Amino acid sequence: MPRSGYAASATTRRRRPRPVVRTVTSVAVVSAVVVGGSYAAGLGPFARGATDPEPAALAQARAFLADWAAGRLPNAAGRTTRPATAQEVLRNFTAGLDIRRPTLTAAAAPTQAEDDTVDVPFTATMPIAGLGTWTYRSKLPLRQQPDGSWKVDWTLSIVHPRLSGTKKFHLEREDTGATPDVTDRKGASLSAAEFPSLGPVLHQLDAGTGGGARGAIQLVDRATGKVERTEATFAKKPDQPAHRPVRTTLDATWQAAAEKALAAGAHGRNASLVALRVDNGEILAMANSPSSGFNRAVSGTYAPGSTWKIVTSSALLLKGAVAPSDVVDCPQYLTVGKEFHNVETSEHRNATFLKDFTESCNTAFISLRGKLGDRELGDVAGTYFGVGQKWHVGIASYDGSVPAPRDETEQAASMIGQGRIQANPLIMASVTATAVSGTFHQPSITHGNRNTTTTTPLPRKVVDQLRTMLRTTVTDGTARVLSGLPGDIGAKTGTAEVSDDEPNNGWLAAHRGNVAVACVVEQGVTGGGSAGPVIRDLLRAVPTDPS
Incomplete structure (x- = not known):
């Protein structure tokens, strides 16, 4: 077809x-x-x-x-x-x-x-x-x-x-009857028919297995769809080998649950999530809404919002600039070139840094911007979390960007995951896994991938502090949506501004046992209200760690 x-x-x-x-x-x-x-x-x-x-x-x-x-x-x-x-x-x-x-x-x-x-x-x-x-x-x-x-x-x-405003390119594929044999970690067959979110990646997984398709790149009229010319044609060579099976790190049970949770919780909005193992970075599930579209889960470019406070907190804790028990006031507003405020303009006077984290206080985090150098946040993201380094996941991925701020306003924004910081659910699931284990593991969807990353483990004291902060966010903070689930679950919500005339994106990153998961819902308004129910339904559907 x-x-x-x-x-x-x-x-x-x-x-x-x-x-x-x-x-x-x-x-x-x-x-x-x-x-x-x-x-x-x-x-x-x-x-x-x-x-x-x-x-x-x-x-x-x-x-x-x-x-x-x-x-x-x-x-x-x-x-x-x-x-x-x-x-x-x-x-x-x-x-x-x-x-x-x-x-x-x-x-x-x-x-x-x-x-x-x-x-x-x-x-x-x-x-x-x-x-x-x-x-x-x-x-x-x-x-x-x-x-x-x-x-x-x-x-x-x-x-x-x-390429022009009236002409675009169209890729036409003609299957020759051979389709990639893709399996999960246990050998169970995976198909786009059963797992729609895997459709966008099947040909990437198949690209190195010999291929079995013919196709063409055509120049078409944007308005009518009429083919103006064929730019290139492709056909399988007679001596090309047949498809070889591709065994992935995915778990069919987690994949099915992820697709179901996202389909129910996205409510027609663009959304995506990734679940991976904490101990080795192996991807257990990735899901997108719409399932047949762009693979936002691993290739999206989003401001991560307050989920990025996991990295900001790590940078502050690493240099002893703040401790969880220190008082860091959380006012409604703080002006740094522009006016920053908290979600629903909340405030927490005389709050501790722990409270600031669990309630996701933007103004408190921004007030600590002078504790970090211009490049320090990016250095910590790369050195400890692998963000911005080249990842060899097994499929095409966007691996994050944390540029040095250009001015004081952008530095303030970067403290809360805004400005020019870019991530996606794969990155934030990995960040969460690194925070609670102390060690970065390159995410992967296939086995034997090249690893060119170089990172340093987080000190045990910082890991313990982050785990406590994430757990308290579930029991007493903005991630209470997960509090009714069994297990020692920790999480961080996020709300990311997109523009003045669009609703915010909603984020949530969480961990339970040996699994870390992150979800973004475009125009979700708040993380707890949009991404939270998706992750809650996923963890409820799969109550045990993968084997």
Whole structure:
């Protein structure tokens, strides 16, 4: 039966991928050379000579390509003239066409365009999961801004010369009768028919097993869907081996429960969750709503909101900047460039830091921002939790970003998981597992994955403090929705602002026994009220740890 995906929608909504998009993949590391220069007295950007490029333009080009290559799409998009559009297009293009680990090779010589941009031609080699490789050429334009900085002058044709507001790409698959034999950790068969959320990842799991499909990438009219031309065709070679079975770390019981809990609790909203083992990072379940769309669980890019206070608390506790029993006042409002407030403008005067954590007090955490250096939160996230390092999960994943704040307001926002911090349920489930065990384990959905991460264990004292704080959040704090369940459950809720005119996203990260789980519900308003019931139903349905 034909299968298809779409890429690069003409319109965007912030962090809301279109349902037809499947998975996002990281892009291989590339380099680029861009020549620019200073504009003065009629001199163009090449007045300094083609062999002496403008350093700022060169640096921005390399940074953009490096971020795009590493899958840091929010960072890459932030280097363009249209960040929101760029992030959506870059994500949808690779996701909708099932592109895995592309290679982008810059031409040796940049050129000056008539519109005063500096163009860097490049060759794109795009491996399509389970099919073959699509190769084409495009170019990267840079334009100097009024303040003297350089940015990528965003246009759809950056991604592909024929991509436009009226034309998009469509991936058509034709199965040849052979489908990937994917099993769970115990050998039970897994299929998209029985577990719909696994549909977006089956071809990724199958990509290295020999493939059995034919397909084509077509250029289509956005309005009519009419095929304008075929860009590339793929067919299985006669000597290609048949599919080999793929054994995953998933647990059919947990997967079924996760899909059921999310389907019932999402109420039609975009949502996702991940459950994994604390002791080794093996993924037990991943679920998405809608189940047939973008794999938000491992490739989504969200502000994690107050679930990130697990990492912020770790940074503060590691350096002895605060103790759980210390009094850290929690007022209704705190102004740091802009006014920050707590959920429902609550306040807790003379609260301890433990109380601030369990009640998720934003103003208290922001008041401690001076205790951490500009890069300290990101350093702790990477050094102890592996966030921002390259993860080899077994499928395409987004592994987080914690950039240094650009000003005091952004530093305040980063203390509560806002600003430019980006994560997803896979990352926050891993963060929770690391916090309660003390050791980061690279998450995985298949066995034998390469591990290039380097982390340091958390001190036992900090682990004990975090476990107490998480447990108290369930018994006496904002995660009371889990308090009726058996077991020593700990959790952290989160509410993440999206924009002034959209409801907040709701988060909850939790652990019980040897399982950590995290869930996000877009426009869920609060974590306890939206993600909380989903995780409660999941843990209630599977009361024991996986074997």
